[in-house]
Amino acid sequence: MTGEKSIKQQYLDFDEYIRQSEPEKKERAEAWRVAIGLQAVDGLKTSEYLHETARRNIEGEITIDEARELVKEYYIKKTAHNSNDADKEEADRVSSNISKLLQTDAFTYSVAGFAAIHRAIFEGVFKHAGRFRDYDISKKEWVLRNDTVLYGRWQDLRMTIEYDLEQERQFDYTVLNKDQMIEHLAKFVAGLWQIHPFGEGNTRTTAIFTIKYLRSLGFSANNDMFEHYSWYFRNALVRANYRNVREGINAEPLFLVRFFRNLLLGETNELRNRYMIISPPEKWKDATSTPTSTPTSTPTSSAQDLLQTENPLIQNLIKVIGNSQCSIKEMLEGVGLKDRKNFLEYHLVPAISGGYVCLLYPDKPRHPRQRYLLTVKGQMLYQELTKQ
Known part of the structure; x- marks a missing residue:
């Protein structure tokens, strides 16, 4: 391989994925960009091998776990060493680990x-x-x-x-x-x-x-x-x-x-x-x-x-929920609907997907006492809507 690429150059290589790729590739590219960029916190730079491995993961050729294993094996099998290898290995392995964390929604x-x-x-x-x-x-x-x-x-x-x-x-x-x-x-x-x-x-x-x-x-x-x-x-x-x-x-x-x-x-x-x-x-x-x-x-x-959101259905739902914790029935009454399927498809699901509404029991969607409330993002929009 030829000389190492700077972090800025690596970012530019990912831009095409961010701008034009399908959602899954875009998400993987964004995860790698964050992972690589954070190495600057400790003055570390990733290797070109890591960059190429990341590209393969973004393209879907390999999974994130396979990418992590390839990076690990690369340094185990590497025969030619120089004074920067320890830092490069840390940056590469940490970047691949961070990318996996950011490609999953799990959070405790x-x-x-x-x-x-x-x-x-x-x-x-x-x-x-x-x-x-x-x-x-x-x-x-x-x-x-x-x-x-x-x-x-x-x-x-x-x-x-x-x-x-x-x-x-x-x-x-x-x-x-x-x-x-x-x-x-x-x-x-x-x-x-x-x-x-x-x-x-x-x-x-x-x-x-x-x-x-x-x-x-x-x-x-x-x-x-x-x-x-x-x-x-x-x-x-x-x-x-x-x-x-x-x-x-x-x-x-x-x-x-x-x-x-x-x-x-x-x-x-x-x-x-x-x-x-x-x-x-x-x-x-x-x-x-x-x-x-x-x-x-x-x-x-x-x-x-x-x-903001230009979707009036989401805006209306945010106003209905406000500072409360609402059941499906309460939200249906608040927006003036009786059709539960229609409400879920056009009101609640888009509001949750947009990050405005969350579940009180996110790990148990069918909890008998399930309620819905505004996220902090939703609360910020609620503040704006109530000013108008």
Whole structure:
């Protein structure tokens, strides 16, 4: 094979699938793009062999499990080695593991589920995959001029994660507007990352957990943000958790909020790593970085598409459900229909597929006390519809 391709070139190779392929190929291509892009978090680059293997999986020539096995065998059988092989192997195997995670819908919102994501990502790479660290850590950060964020004590890791997840589980999004929802989501993810329960791989684990969690809330988070801005995502997490009282520096969530607004609302806030560095040179300063949690950019039409729907039947159903949990019978009465089949086909199923409505018992669709409620995405649209 000829020389290695840059990550940017690999992205460009996937563009054709994203734009024109049938849904299954497009989904597989997006999963690989996110997986490859996240390696930049730790300064890693994937090999051309991984890129070719990913293409074969996208085309449907091999399954994702076969792709993972091929990558594993490639490094076992590789005879010519160089100084970059260890990093390449980590990037390739982790990318194939992440791609498998993103090609499946399974998600467990729990401490065990969080640890399971780490295990699945770093299986065959780290001996401690899926295990919480039993020692304290610190990391020199470029954006902090070699200072470190204070991470969680190893003795408190499980308890702290349990607390954060339970607080989020009980949080009521219905009282927030979309700006407040974005700020809250950014705060939740920043707090989870700050715990840093694993010896290595915390940012990639947090990113995949976040994508999975956002999907469970009704959002499609598998886009360019985690692909092209993974290093920015990490630095934004650092700045959201760093404070230095002696130097008069407070935690700054603005950068992470900008990331999430671009991710979830389709805004075009400028994301530059140099803006986040502590005490930057004058030429690196961001003229718009006055501490605030609400960027001023205006959502584009594509941003509205992420949140809005032109389907009046979905809009009406969202208004009927509102802040309640409704049965099929209650929703039928609310929209003024008697034909259950018609309602399911043209109202409820499209609303669920669009990420606006979810089941109270998603693992048991036929639960006798099944109810339907708005996802966070649905609640955001509900807020917009009730303003009109």
